Amino acid sequence: MSVPILLYHQIAVPPPKPMPFRSMFVHPRNFAQQMAWLKRLGYQGLSLKDATPYICGEKHGKVVAITFDDGFANVIETAAPILKQCGFTATNFIVADEIGGSNTWDQPLGVVHTACMGREQLRRWMELGHEIGSHTLNHVRLDRMNANEARRQITESREKLQSVFGTSIVSFAYPYGEQSPHHRTMVREAGYAWAVTTERRSANAHDDPAGLPRKTVRRSDTALHFLKKVLTK
Numbered sequence: 001m002s003v004p005i006l007l008y009h010q011i012a013v014p015p016p017k018p019m020p021f022r023s024m025f026v027h028p029r030n031f032a033q034q035m036a037w038l039k040r041l042g043y044q045g046l047s048l049k050d051a052t053p054y055i056c057g058e059k060h061g062k063v064v065a066i067t068f069d070d071g072f073a074n075v076i077e078t079a080a081p082i083l084k085q086c087g088f089t090a091t092n093f094i095v096a097d098e099i100g101g102s103n104t105w106d107q108p109l110g111v112v113h114t115a116c117m118g119r120e121q122l123r124r125w126m127e128l129g130h131e132i133g134s135h136t137l138n139h140v141r142l143d144r145m146n147a148n149e150a151r152r153q154i155t156e157s158r159e160k161l162q163s164v165f166g167t168s169i170v171s172f173a174y175p176y177g178e179q180s181p182h183h184r185t186m187v188r189e190a191g192y193a194w195a196v197t198t199e200r201r202s203a204n205a206h207d208d209p210a211g212l213p214r215k216t217v218r219r220s221d222t223a224l225h226f227l228k229k230v231l232t233k
């Protein structure tokens with residue numbers, strides 16, 4: 001069975017042109033429509049952790065995994081109530097050194113300052129049944145650093161999230177989708193069970209658990225674009 005793993009970043013009104021990465025904003029109205037479509041079509045939206053038995057073929061059903069990268073505060077403010085209404089769960093991949101901080105990695109590129117969830121918001125996120133995963137300590141480009149630093153970013157971010165929240169962290173998302181077989185090994189050795197990339201297709205039982213594909217949902221996606229992402233392999 002193939003399971004689409006959707007990737008969102010910010011659920012907020014997109015800023016005016018010109019701004020890089022505007023496509024990473026999905027309007028709350030569009031997000032609500034997309035979740036309603038899933039519901040209408042009989043899909044269950046699940047966190048990555050909850051969706052993995054379906055990806056592995058241990059469970060069967062109409063399932064879509066819902067993931068958010070970067071831990072933005074607008075996700076708990078805007079997306080969480082919509083997810084709750086639909087009875088869906090989701091995963092948010094957290095930049096471990098930016099808890100209560102902001103998108104410092106994006107700002108030099110001209111992206112508008114956006115707050116990341118603080119500890120209380122992340123606790124609330126998990127209380128709602130959602131998962132948190134790691135997205136490194138500093139949202140680094142793993143491809144551009146030496147092996148020791150890449151390993152530190154992968155390993156210490158998991159340890160930090162586990163010690164702050166007292167929960168086991170099993171999921172990881174590669175920043176910018178950048179990874180190599182080398183990084184996948186580090187992810188496994190760090191103790192993660194699952195890691196996601198940005199390869200654009202649905203996930204299935206033949207995929208490497210340390211390199212699952214995902215489909216990005218963008219600002220300009222129409223209902224038709226969205227449905228195509230859900231319904232195709």
Ligand SMILES: [Zn+2]
Nearest residue numbers: 069070175176
């Ligand atoms: Zn990211």
